[in-house]
Amino acid sequence: MNRKYRGVVIAANWKMNKTPALLKAYAETLKSLVGHARWCDIVVCPSFVSIPGAIKSFRGSRVSVGAQDVSAFDAGAYTGEISARQLSETGVRYVIVGHSERRARYGEDDATVGKKVRSALGANLRPIICVGESLQQRDMGVTGDVVTLQVKSALAGVPEAQIRRIIIAYEPIWAIGSGKTATAEDAGNVAALIRAVIRKKYGARVARAVPILYGGSMNEENAQELLMQPDIDGGLIGTASLEPETFASIVMAAKLDNM
Ligand code: PEP
Numbered sequence: 001m002n003r004k005y006r007g008v009v010i011a012a013n014w015k016m017n018k019t020p021a022l023l024k025a026y027a028e029t030l031k032s033l034v035g036h037a038r039w040c041d042i043v044v045c046p047s048f049v050s051i052p053g054a055i056k057s058f059r060g061s062r063v064s065v066g067a068q069d070v071s072a073f074d075a076g077a078y079t080g081e082i083s084a085r086q087l088s089e090t091g092v093r094y095v096i097v098g099h100s101e102r103r104a105r106y107g108e109d110d111a112t113v114g115k116k117v118r119s120a121l122g123a124n125l126r127p128i129i130c131v132g133e134s135l136q137q138r139d140m141g142v143t144g145d146v147v148t149l150q151v152k153s154a155l156a157g158v159p160e161a162q163i164r165r166i167i168i169a170y171e172p173i174w175a176i177g178s179g180k181t182a183t184a185e186d187a188g189n190v191a192a193l194i195r196a197v198i199r200k201k202y203g204a205r206v207a208r209a210v211p212i213l214y215g216g217s218m219n220e221e222n223a224q225e226l227l228m229q230p231d232i233d234g235g236l237i238g239t240a241s242l243e244p245e246t247f248a249s250i251v252m253a254a255k256l257d258n259m
Contacts, residue, residue, distance in 0.1 A: 001233045001254070005208040008040035008227075009167055009234035010251050011128060012241030013068060013096060013215075020050045026244050027057035033248035035061035040234065040254045043094045043128075044241075048082055055091040066094030066128065069102060072115035074122070084123035095120050096236070097127045098154060100173045110153035117154050121162045128167045128236060129154045130215070131194070135174035143172075144193055151197045163202050168194055168212045169236040175216025177238055181226070187214045188229030195231050220249035227254055 001008055018026070023046065034042060035058075045066035046054050054065045071081035087095060097120060098113035113129070120127040131150035133143040151168065158166065170190050172182050182190075191212045199207035214226050215236030226232055234254065241247040 001227055002208070002230055006211050006233055008254050009043060009128075009211050009213060010040050010247075010254055011043040011066060011094065011096075011169075011213065011234070011236045012045060012247055013099070013236055013238045014044070014046045014050075014241065015068065015101070015238060016047060017242055018046060018050065020053050023050050023053045024057055027054065027063075029244035030063060030248055031058065031061045033244065034251040035063060037062055037251055037255075040251060042251055045094070045096055051087075051090055051092060064093045065091065066096060067092050067125075068096050068099070070095045070097065070116050070120050070125070072112050072119055074119060084119045084125055088123040088125055092125060094126045094128055094167075096169075097129050098150070099130045100132060100171060100176060104173075110150060113150075114153050114156045117166070118157055121158065121165060124165075126165050126167055128169050128213070130169045130171050130236070132171040132173050132176075132216070138172065138174065143190060147190060147194060148197050151194055152201075155198070155201065160202050160206060163198070163206050164209050166210055167234075168198075168210065169215045170194060170212060170232075171215035171236060177217070179217050181217045181222050182214070184222075184225045184229055184232075187216075187226055188231055191229060191231035218250065220246055220253065223250045223253040 042063045043066045045068050071083050097116045102108045117127045133146045137146050211233040213234040213236045214232045218235045219240040
């Protein structure tokens with residue numbers, strides 16, 4: 001990570017885990033451990049139904065609340081969808097966009113991801129855009145091509161003035177929930193490639209301000225090594241975020257004196 005130019009973000013993706021009733025105890029523990037952390041932005045992304053409770057429980061702390069998805073549309077006849085404006089008005093500040101589970105299981109393509117990014121930015125949310133290759137793509141040696149295309153499509157139509165609100169999460173699909181992590185060096189190289197794609201489109205000054213996270217079986221043991229890579233500015237954490245103590249350990253790993 002490079003704190004001179006960009007902030008550090010440690011984000012929890014709870015996926016479809018935990019009911020609203022479990023939130024309060026989690027929030028109390030997390031707040032007591034890292035609720036005043038100044039060295040990074042902490043984001044918790046619960047299911048939609050837990051969002052109002054999360055906002056209430058984390059109020060007054062440094063923990064922000066994010067959503068796990070957002071509609072590509074602003075308003076209208078889209079049964080079951082939730083718009084960026086609705087999230088923003090509820091107090092949500094971040095939203096995960098294009099998670100590989102949504103791409104694979106709900107048919108989200110690059111064009112839809114791009115629309116969701118623009119919709120989120122339009123409502124003042126910070127999109128955490130997920131990109132990453134499958135194991136097959138990695139074995140075929142096309143990781144760079146896949147990730148480059150995903151980043152370019154997600155950023156299509158995003159003006160320079162808004163690019164600083166973007167966060168990219170490099171999440172190799174084969175590492176998600178599998179217990180397998182990319183080596184720190186490999187993950188760092190792909191993060192550097194992502195930054196180069198942004199640099200080519202928006203210039204060096206803009207590119208160095210965009211936080212790039214790593215996601216994929218990050219835990220309290222491997223976090224520090226991954227975070228020491230110059231182009232990795234935080235983590236998007238699934239499994240290891242479900243217990244507040246483990247998630248707090250990853251937040252602690254991002255502390256400057258630990259690096
Ligand atoms: C994720 O789903 O974004 C993720 C990184 O999950 P895990 O940490 O469990 O691999």
